[in-house]
Amino acid sequence: MRNTKWLVPTLYILFLMLPIYWLISMSFKTTNEILGAFSLWPQEFTLENYITIFTDPTWYNGYFNSLTYVIINTLLSVSVALPAAYAFSRYRFLGDKHLFFWLLTNRMAPPAVFALPFFQLYSAVGLFDTPIAVALAHTLFNIPLAVWILEGFMSGVPKELDETAYVDGYSFGHFFIRIFIPTIAAGIGVVMFFCFMFSWVELLLAKTLTSVAAKPIAATMTRTASTSGYELGLLAAAGTLTIIPGAIVIWFVRNNIAKGFALGRV
Amino acid sequence: MAKITLDQVRHSYIEHPEGADDWALKQLDMVWSDGGAYALLGPSGCGKTTLLNVISGLLEPSHGRVLFDDRDVTDISSDRRDIAQVFQFPVVYDTMSVFDNLAFPLRNRRMPETEVKRRVHEIAGMLDLEAVLGNRASGLTADGKQKISLGRGLVRSDVNVIMFDEPLTVIDPHLKWQLRSKLKELHQEVGVTMIYVTHDQTEALTFAEQVVVMHDGAVVQTGTPVELFEKPRHTFVGHFIGSPGMNLLPCEVVDGIPDFLGYRVEIAEPVQVPAGARRLEIGIRPEFIRFAPEGLPVDIIKVEDVGRYRIVKVSHKGQPIKLVTPENTPVPEGGGCLVFDKAMTHVYADGWIIT
Amino acid sequence: MIDKTTNQKAWFLVLPVVVLVAFNAVIPLMTVVNYSVQETFGNNVFFFEGVRWFEQILHSERFHAALLRQLAFTGIILLIEIPLGVAIALAMPKKGPWVSVCLVLMALPLLIPWNVVGAMWNIFALPEIGLLGKMINGMGIDYNFTQQPVAAWFTTVLMDVWHWTSLVVLLAYAGLSSIPDAYYQAARIDGASSWSVFRYIQLPKMKRVLTIAILLRFMDSFMIYTEPFVLTGGGPGNSTTFLSIDLVKMALGQFDLGPAAAMSLIYFFIILLLSWIFYTLMMRNEDQ
Numbered sequence: 057m058r059n060t061k062w063l064v065p066t067l068y069i070l071f072l073m074l075p076i077y078w079l080i081s082m083s084f085k086t087t088n089e090i091l092g093a094f095s096l097w098p099q100e101f102t103l104e105n106y107i108t109i110f111t112d113p114t115w116y117n118g119y120f121n122s123l124t125y126v127i128i129n130t131l132l133s134v135s136v137a138l139p140a141a142y143a144f145s146r147y148r149f150l151g152d153k154h155l156f157f158w159l160l161t162n163r164m165a166p167p168a169v170f171a172l173p174f175f176q177l178y179s180a181v182g183l184f185d186t187p188i189a190v191a192l193a194h195t196l197f198n199i200p201l202a203v204w205i206l207e208g209f210m211s212g213v214p215k216e217l218d219e220t221a222y223v224d225g226y227s228f229g230h231f232f233i234r235i236f237i238p239t240i241a242a243g244i245g246v247v248m249f250f251c252f253m254f255s256w257v258e259l260l261l262a263k264t265l266t267s268v269a270a271k272p273i274a275a276t277m278t279r280t281a282s283t284s285g286y287e288l289g290l291l292a293a294a295g296t297l298t299i300i301p302g303a304i305v306i307w308f309v310r311n312n313i314a315k316g317f318a319l320g321r322v
Numbered sequence: 323m324a325k326i327t328l329d330q331v332r333h334s335y336i337e338h339p340e341g342a343d344d345w346a347l348k349q350l351d352m353v354w355s356d357g358g359a360y361a362l363l364g365p366s367g368c369g370k371t372t373l374l375n376v377i378s379g380l381l382e383p384s385h386g387r388v389l390f391d392d393r394d395v396t397d398i399s400s401d402r403r404d405i406a407q408v409f410q411f412p413v414v415y416d417t418m419s420v421f422d423n424l425a426f427p428l429r430n431r432r433m434p435e436t437e438v439k440r441r442v443h444e445i446a447g448m449l450d451l452e453a454v455l456g457n458r459a460s461g462l463t464a465d466g467k468q469k470i471s472l473g474r475g476l477v478r479s480d481v482n483v484i485m486f487d488e489p490l491t492v493i494d495p496h497l498k499w500q501l502r503s504k505l506k507e508l509h510q511e512v513g514v515t516m517i518y519v520t521h522d523q524t525e526a527l528t529f530a531e532q533v534v535v536m537h538d539g540a541v542v543q544t545g546t547p548v549e550l551f552e553k554p555r556h557t558f559v560g561h562f563i564g565s566p567g568m569n570l571l572p573c574e575v576v577d578g579i580p581d582f583l584g585y586r587v588e589i590a591e592p593v594q595v596p597a598g599a600r601r602l603e604i605g606i607r608p609e610f611i612r613f614a615p616e617g618l619p620v621d622i623i624k625v626e627d628v629g630r631y632r633i634v635k636v637s638h639k640g641q642p643i644k645l646v647t648p649e650n651t652p653v654p655e656g657g658g659c660l661v662f663d664k665a666m667t668h669v670y671a672d673g674w675i676i677t
Numbered sequence: 678m679i680d681k682t683t684n685q686k687a688w689f690l691v692l693p694v695v696v697l698v699a700f701n702a703v704i705p706l707m708t709v710v711n712y713s714v715q716e717t718f719g720n721n722v723f724f725f726e727g728v729r730w731f732e733q734i735l736h737s738e739r740f741h742a743a744l745l746r747q748l749a750f751t752g753i754i755l756l757i758e759i760p761l762g763v764a765i766a767l768a769m770p771k772k773g774p775w776v777s778v779c780l781v782l783m784a785l786p787l788l789i790p791w792n793v794v795g796a797m798w799n800i801f802a803l804p805e806i807g808l809l810g811k812m813i814n815g816m817g818i819d820y821n822f823t824q825q826p827v828a829a830w831f832t833t834v835l836m837d838v839w840h841w842t843s844l845v846v847l848l849a850y851a852g853l854s855s856i857p858d859a860y861y862q863a864a865r866i867d868g869a870s871s872w873s874v875f876r877y878i879q880l881p882k883m884k885r886v887l888t889i890a891i892l893l894r895f896m897d898s899f900m901i902y903t904e905p906f907v908l909t910g911g912g913p914g915n916s917t918t919f920l921s922i923d924l925v926k927m928a929l930g931q932f933d934l935g936p937a938a939a940m941s942l943i944y945f946f947i948i949l950l951l952s953w954i955f956y957t958l959m960m961r962n963e964d965q
Contacts, residue, residue, distance in 0.1 A: 061768045062768070062770070062775075063768075064764065064765055064768035065765055065768055065769050065779050065783075068765050068783070068842075068846075069779065069782050069783065071839065072782065072783065072785065072786055072839065072843070073782070074801075074808070074809075075797050075798060075801040075808075075809075075839065076785070076786075076797070078797075078800065078801050078807070078808045079797045079800060079801070082800055090806055091806065094805070094806070094811055096808075122790075132697075136693040136694050136697060137694060139690040139691070139693070140690055140691040140693070140694040142690060143687040143688075143690035143691045144691070145681075146681060146682070146687075147681055147682060147683065147684045147687035148681045148682065148683040148684075149683065149684060149685050149687045149688055150685060150688075152687075155691065155695070159694070159698060161949065162698060162701075162702050163896075164896050164945075164948050164949060164952055165702070165945060165948075166899070166900035166902075166920075166921055166924075166941075166944055166945065166948065167900065167902065167921070168900065168902055168920075168921035168922075168924045168925050168928075168941075168944075169709065169924065169941040169944060169945055170701075170705055171925055171928060171929055172928040172929055172934070172937065173704075173705030173706070173708045173709055174701075174705060175929070176708065177704055177705055177708070192697070192700075192701065193701060195697050195698070195701060196698060196701040196702060199694055199697060199698055200698070203694060215680065253787065253788055256788065256790060257787075257788065257789065257790045257791050258790075258791065258903075259790060259791050259792045259902075259903040260902050260903055260921075260925070264929070273790075274790055274791075274792040274793075277792060277793070277796060278792060278907070288800060288806070291796055291800070292800060295793040295796055295797055298789065298790050298793050299785070299788075299789055299793070301788075302785065302787075302788025302789060303785060303788070305788065306781050306784045306785065306788060307781065310777050310780065310781045311777065378866070380862050380865070380866075399865070400862070400865050400866045401865055401866055401867070401868040405866065406866060407862070407863070407866055409859040409862070409863065410859070411857070411859065413859050413860055413863040415877045415878070415881075416881050417877060417881050418877065426867055426869070427866075427867040427868060430867060430868035430869055430870070430873070431868055471863070474863075474867060
């Protein structure tokens with residue numbers, strides 16, 4: 057019994073890899089082959105789908121646009137969440153519990169509810185069709201998460217550290233940046249991972265708030281599926297390329313994944 | 323009841339150990355007799371928990387055999403060795419009541435429910451847990467939970483040995499002695515062999531009849547608390563036991579008599595220094611030194627009043643010595659002479675006793 | 678825990694967060710509330726309508742249908758993903774070189790953009806072209822998720838299980854890793870069976886992680902939009918039109934501002950209510 061336990065995670069991982077394999081294999085097939093004959097791997101291996109993506113601006117700009125707003129969002133969310141989490145961790149102030157709770161409820165808000173209002177709001181402030189709009193919109197969900205996770209990590213750092221620094225003459229800013237932040241570096245890593253993840257994968261708001269200039273790759277892909285018939289190979293290639301940033305990020309945090317999911321407070 | 327024999331037991335946590343440092347437990351051959359109260363004493367990392375786990379079966383030794391009453395149990399798993407173990411922090415089944423916790427080992431062995439009830443009440447009585455039997459185990463304080471852990475061991479009538487791995491670590495200091503006395507009381511009542519692992523000498527010396535001192539994976543000395551105190555076989559034992567520990571004075575041996583920086587120290591019988599011995603020391607406990615009109619001349623450095631006695635730090639030709647003087651004995655000013663109790667003065671060669 | 682000092686100046690530290698979140702939350706929500714009680718015929722002219730839209734939605738069959746579909750969907754995936762995730766976490770080795778590899782591979786689906794997940798499964802499950810589609814049809818079962826509601830449900834559920842079970846696995850695994858060895862050792866000595874170990878040691882110790890997992894999966898599945906939309910478009914017909922899909926259709930497709938706004942508020946309220954119930958139920962057991 058003991059010896060066959062490994063079968064379970066193995067089968068599960070195989071199950072996970074199967075659709076991904078299929079996607080990758082499709083990306084190397086020609087549309088003719090896809091629609092014509094069914095084959096487990098490409099019979100006529102082709103790179104033309106990838107070439108299209110790398111040479112056509114409408115395609116590769118999609119990736120740049122997506123990466124742009126994701127990075128802006130991550131940096132923005134983390135930098136405003138840090139002082140806020142510190143405040144929640146170290147201080148009591150008027151309305152603090154209610155504020156914290158209110159922040160968390162935003163995580164429970166369906167993006168669908170915000171689709172139209174955001175469309176109107178961001179158009180009204182002239183930010184429609186910019187990466188900033190999407191970055192800002194995503195902060196609605198990422199900031200509460202960032203504050204929650206960071207507060208958890210910060211509560212693990214004893215207050216004596218702060219007090220010692222003040223006694224030693226550090227100003228708050230100096231202490232925060234030079235001493236405190238390195239102490240919770242792992243926590244910041246975890247938060248950046250989650251912010252990146254949620255912003256990178258979200259589609260509805262990203263599509264709603266953009267049209268041409270800041271169009272994310274997700275929008276370009278859906279356009280392909282509807283307008284030019286069924287260019288499945290191209291779609292598959294585009295999809296495969298979107299998996300890469302995620303894979304890279306996971307690889308970097310692989311040692312902290314289990315720890316990160318413990319979220320410091322579980 | 324069981325006599326426990328360790329036959330050439332050695333253990334390493336590494337697959338292919340090379341040097342001596344790779345062995346957590348160096349060669350051990352020892353017998354623990356039936357019904358005794360033993361303490362395994364030593365600093366962290368000396369191998370005592372490893373040894374405990376080898377006896378209880380949670381760890382299989384890389385070499386050697388473990389025998390219970392001449393029956394080879396090396397390959398037998400813990401739950402069939404009829405042992406019980408209490409860990410450093412309380413291990414209780416949070417979702418169960420105290421009663422169910424105590425009943426758990428019995429029910430797993432398919433004991434009839436009436437028997438279970440009887441045994442649980444009996445043990446709960448011994449441990450003063452009767453009042454909380456119906457409560458959820460998670461609601462008890464740390465010492466209460468440790469009693470439950472202990473109870474789960476006692477409740478099985480087939481238990482030969484109960485092992486304790488630093489069980490008082492998380493207990494409040496003022497409750498420690500209470501629990502300790504309870505353990506001693508239980509030992510006398512139940513008569514089961516108990517092996518108690520600790521790094522605290524007070525716990526070891528007050529609980530055990532026989533203390534096994536370990537250092538660096540090896541047993542350094544086994545003996546009663548008195549033996550360990552009066553005649554430590556190794557300088558480590560001398561230093562580890564007693565507060566303050568034994569004084570170690572470098573010396574040379576001339577005609578079988580130790581010579582400490584020019585002063586001849588009297589001992590019971592002349593010693594023979596083993597060939598190749600490099601470091602020779604006199605070992606004498608602070609309790610066995612006193613001031614006298616004539617003797618080893620020393621300068622007084624410091625006097626510490628600890629209440630019922632005083633620790634006096636002195637120095638002879640730069641070598642520090644500590645002695646303990648009772649409350650009402652006067653301490654000479656500035657300097658004085660020391661006399662060592664002849665029977666309690668020992669000589670050590672490379673750490674091992676030669677007197 | 679940290680001994681906090683009272684200091685109202687801390688508000689300055691939280692101000693940036695409050696401003697950003699309020700901008701994104703309060704203003705749009707006010708807009709939604711506004712629309713939910715008004716009627717417009719265009720040209721920015723509004724008439725107060727009171728609770729008319731709320732009544733309309735609450736009595737609308739279309740809303741009931743979407744809500745029922747949503748509840749069924751969420752119920753099914755919770756019933757599958759939670760036990761499955763826990764089972765996989767239990768089967769994983771506690772340490773060793775394979776652990777990292779396993780965790781990395783398992784985390785991969787979580788970082789794929791949701792539309793790609795939908796597109797991937799679309800390609801994967803198509804009856805003639807996709808691997809899964811071909812396999813199922815090859816087994817003699819007539820399977821076409823673009824035309825058969827049952828097949829569409831099956832595929833959508835399978836896709837979600839594929840997508841999100843790893844989250845449960847990672848959380849459960851983190852919870853399991855925090856159980857000290859001594860518990861397992863004591864259980865061994867007590868002669869406990871594997872089932873007892875699971876029931877009395879592992880499950881209780883995983884309580885907090887599982888609560889988070891269940892809450893997260895409940896909330897996120899209740900809000901699901903992109904993946905099923907890309908996979909089936911809500912069809913065939915309406916069979917996989919869950920609440921978010923229906924709402925977006927109403928708001929952005931038909932521009933029925935009033936009803937859409939009313940539905941938004943009801944939707945949000947349902948999630949808050951159910952989340953609160955879930956949370957209270959699970960936390961209550963802990964305090965007993």
